[in-house]
Amino acid sequence: MSGGPRGPGRRLKRMHSLCITSGKGGVGKTTLAVNLGIAMARGGKRVLLLDGDMGMANLNVQMRINPEFTIHDVVRGRKNLSQIVIPTEYGLDLIAGGSGIAELSELGEHERQNVLHGLEEIHGYDILIIDTGAGIGDNVIRFILAAERTVIVTTPEPTSLTDAYGIVKTVLARRETRGKALKLLVNCVVSGAQARDVAARLNSVTSRFLHEGLDCIGSIPFDPLIQKSIMAQKPHLILNPRAASARHIREVATRLADDRGIGIKNSLGGFLRALFGSG
Structure with missing residues (x-):
């Protein structure tokens, strides 16, 4: 059973918010977001996926969902947020992105x-x-x-590593992010040794020049079955649950679902007020 809006009088759960991002496209970020969410949901967590890709929203595409409403309808006042939450067959809920969210930095008060x-x-x-x-x-x-x-997703490719460093540098330049937990996830590796080497190299550079290290949360091995699942518009954990890559995803999800030591906001409202500003 997926999570969702609760009726009046029910006690609010404390919600942990987790960003999945990358310095460049094509590193498997969206695929990982979907499958990590499914793994957490199967581990007993109530999970909400929010598509924050500006103008290129595709979480729904990977799950073969055609949303009737997106966050664009909320921005334009046609719907409120609770009306656009989409339950999925995978035990989690989705808020589909739309072109309206690209106007986030230019929203008027209304x-x-x-x-x-x-x-x-x-x-x-x-x-x-x-x-x-x-x-x-x-x-x-x-x-x-x-x-x-x-979580910053990278692959062993030099361009991916360079762009990962770029986003870390940009994030750490903002004073508000100092002390926030930045995690590294290395995707498409051929071995554990390669993953450790990639993490060590990036961590060395960030520690030396940005004076802050990165915590590697894990790695995902290269697996052609993942691409096949994308083409089939079915999550990898559903189609190929016994694959080694699926096991790695579940292990990473378990680590990320552990919210001990994190200052947790009380609701989705807390997160979105921080995102949009309270006016």
């Missing part, structure tokens, strides 16, 4: 209030997973600033 109105109607979740766009755009940084924890 549009901002459309989003903020009724935020407290959505509660009962243990974890909010935000799949951001790639790169260092203002909207990506806004999501990172609003979330308690951020």
Whole structure:
């Protein structure tokens, strides 16, 4: 049973917000967001996925969901947030992205209030997973600033590592992010040794030049079955649950679902007020 809005009088759950981001596209960020969410849901967490990719929203595509409403409808005042939450067959819920969220940095007071109105109607979740766009755009940084924890996804490719360093540098340049938990997830590795080497190299550079290290949360081995699951629009954990890569995803999900030591906001409203500003 998926999470979702609760009726009046029910006790609010404390929600942990987690950003999944990357310095460049094509590193498997969205696929990991979907499958990590499914793994957490199967582990007993109530999970809400938020598509924060500006203008290129595709979480719903990977799950073969055609949303009737997106966050664009909320920005325009046609729906409130609780009306666009989509239950999925995978035990988690989805808020689909739309072009309207690309206007986030330019929202007027009226549009901002459309989003903020009724935020407290959505509660009962243990974890909010935000799949951001790639790169260092203002909207990506806004999501990172609003979330308690951020996972930066990279691959062993030199360009991916360079771009991962770029986003770490940009994030750490913002004073609000100092002391926030930045995690590293290395995707598409051929061995555990390669994953450790990639993490060590990136951690060495960030420690030397940015004076802050990165905590490697794990790695995912390269697996052609993952690409096949994308083409089939079915999550990898559903189609190939016994694959070694699926086991690695579940292990990472278990580590990320552990919210001990994290300052947790009380609801989705708390996260979105930090994201949009309270006006």
